[in-house]
Amino acid sequence: MGNMKCTKRAKIVLVPYPAQGHVTPMLKLGQAFLSHGFEPVMVTPEFIHQRIISRIEFKDEVVCMSIPDGLDEKTPRDFFAIEKAMENNMPAHLECLVHKLNEEGGVVCIIVDLLASWAIKVAKKCAVPVGGFWPAMLATYRLISAIPDMVHKGLISETGIPQQGGSVCFLPGQPMLNTEELPWLIGTLATRKSRFKFWTRTLDRSRTLPWLLVNSFPEGCNENESMESSRDYPHVFPVGPLNKLAVAKNPSFWEEDMSCLDWLDKQKPASVVYVSFGSWVGPIGEGKVKNLALGLESSGQPFLWVLGPAWREGLPAGYVERVSKQGQMVSWAPQMEVLQHKAVGCYLTHCGWNSTMEAIQCQKRLLCYPVAGDQFVNCAYIVEVWKIGVKMNGFERKDVEEGVRRVMEDNEMNNKLMRLNEKTMGDAASSRVMANLTDFIDDLKKLTVEHPVKALCSLNL
Numbered sequence: 001m002g003n004m005k006c007t008k009r010a011k012i013v014l015v016p017y018p019a020q021g022h023v024t025p026m027l028k029l030g031q032a033f034l035s036h037g038f039e040p041v042m043v044t045p046e047f048i049h050q051r052i053i054s055r056i057e058f059k060d061e062v063v064c065m066s067i068p069d070g071l072d073e074k075t076p077r078d079f080f081a082i083e084k085a086m087e088n089n090m091p092a093h094l095e096c097l098v099h100k101l102n103e104e105g106g107v108v109c110i111i112v113d114l115l116a117s118w119a120i121k122v123a124k125k126c127a128v129p130v131g132g133f134w135p136a137m138l139a140t141y142r143l144i145s146a147i148p149d150m151v152h153k154g155l156i157s158e159t160g161i162p163q164q165g166g167s168v169c170f171l172p173g174q175p176m177l178n179t180e181e182l183p184w185l186i187g188t189l190a191t192r193k194s195r196f197k198f199w200t201r202t203l204d205r206s207r208t209l210p211w212l213l214v215n216s217f218p219e220g221c222n223e224n225e226s227m228e229s230s231r232d233y234p235h236v237f238p239v240g241p242l243n244k245l246a247v248a249k250n251p252s253f254w255e256e257d258m259s260c261l262d263w264l265d266k267q268k269p270a271s272v273v274y275v276s277f278g279s280w281v282g283p284i285g286e287g288k289v290k291n292l293a294l295g296l297e298s299s300g301q302p303f304l305w306v307l308g309p310a311w312r313e314g315l316p317a318g319y320v321e322r323v324s325k326q327g328q329m330v331s332w333a334p335q336m337e338v339l340q341h342k343a344v345g346c347y348l349t350h351c352g353w354n355s356t357m358e359a360i361q362c363q364k365r366l367l368c369y370p371v372a373g374d375q376f377v378n379c380a381y382i383v384e385v386w387k388i389g390v391k392m393n394g395f396e397r398k399d400v401e402e403g404v405r406r407v408m409e410d411n412e413m414n415n416k417l418m419r420l421n422e423k424t425m426g427d428a429a430s431s432r433v434m435a436n437l438t439d440f441i442d443d444l445k446k447l448t449v450e451h452p453v454k455a456l457c458s459l460n461l
């Protein structure tokens with residue numbers, strides 16, 4: 001187990017899903033709890049913990065602890081292996097850890113990433129109050145919550161398979177989505193059904209939660225979308241973007257290659273296409289990566305591309321040397337610094353939610369290539385609702401040229417980005433987010449008064 005610290009402050013245990021896009025916002029949430037006098041303790045499986053303790057800045061403030069995932073060294077930690085570990089192996093270890101922490105002073109709450117809903121059961125077993133955390137956009141949570149309705153209306157089968165093609169407006173006020181773009185439709189028929197089961201189970205468990213903290217701005221920033229459902233359980237507290245509550249630099253699982261900032265210094269303002277698919281190149285596939293490489297080269301546009309070493313093997317022979325004047329490739333970039341750089345003109349992205357919010361924060365136009373999960377929903381908001389980006393149709397030369405041209409020649413986009421930034425991250429928005437977090441903490445305190453449990457006695461607030 002990780003390092004144990006014994007303090008008298010009330011502990012909040014944080015359980016993220018073990019991936020970069022989840023650990024980053026959870027750590028930031030932990031940081032926000034710090035300033036309210038709590039001791040946040042984030043629990044991850046060993047393979048993530050190792051990355052965190054070697055690299056992350058605020059590990060001493062947010063105590064990081066590990067539990068075994070029970071998988072052997074050689075097993076690749078893909079979605080289904082992790083799911084198995086979460087369901088079968090990790091609960092007993094978390095239970096044991098929570099008991100230990102309780103002996104030391106008291107766990108007042110466990111915050112569980114909904115993608116790690118296994119930990120809800122553990123919290124209940126330990127009789128500790130539990131709240132949910134949704135690291136993505138509120139609109140995606142709503143879409144997942146509407147699964148029973150979709151089945152009822154015959155839009156999808158009982159196993160989650162779309163019953164019709166084309167674009168559908170799944171929820172009032174939300175942009176249209178193609179029926180193939182629902183978050184669980186990844187891979188083969190069998191994996192689609194398994195992922196759908198994962199979501200229905202997540203939904204069943206999350207319905208029992210009193211609170212849900214969402215790393216999203218209120219109402220997805222769509223005028224037509226009301227917060228009505230916040231009266232239902234769980235009570236939704238929009239606390240995003242957490243960047244506004246936590247000041248520390250983004251925690252990175254991999255070493256950031258800072259040399260790309262020197263390269264950017266030498267480029268013309270707003271000329272560079274920054275290309276990154278987060279920690280998720282896998283589902284794009286080798287063929288498309290190769291096409292994108294050729295498309296970027298022949299577009300003549302300067303580019304900075306985040307691509308891990310394993311993926312570079314699939315590039316055309318001599319590619320990296322050939323494009324060395326035009327483009328720079330790094331394994332992992334200091335993304336916030338890159339997006340803040342004036343040389344970056346647009347960001348070719350998979351539309352991961354953290355990346356989307358970072359682009360809004362840095363006011364960079366988006367060239368969207370959603371791949372899986374919630375990314376299609378994010379893309380629909382970027383393109384249709386906020387109009388701060390365009391969608392790419394593919395990675396052929398003409399697609400890259402056309403995408404870059406369309407995103408760069410839109411004169412309205414800078415204004416739209418500025419307004420969206422102000423509305424979602426300006427001073428008024430930031431105070432609202434802080435007030436939402438305080439409301440949640442007040443609720444937590446109320447619960448401790450109404451239902452005092454032994455664990456809460458040390459809550460010295």
Ligand SMILES: O=c1ccn([C@@H]2O[C@H](COP(=O)(O)OP(=O)(O)O[C@H]3O[C@H](CO)[C@@H](O)[C@H](O)[C@H]3O)[C@@H](O)[C@H]2O)c(=O)[nH]1
Nearest residue numbers: 020021135136278279280306332333335352353354355375
């Ligand atoms: O070279 C890089 C590339 C990425 N990042 C950071 O890594 C994070 C990536 O997060 P995100 O954009 O959300 O992508 P994923 O890691 O792919 O996130 C997963 O989790 C998100 C939150 O649930 C979902 O929205 C995504 O679809 C899902 O793939 C961001 O903070 C980036 O700044 C870097 O620091 N350097």
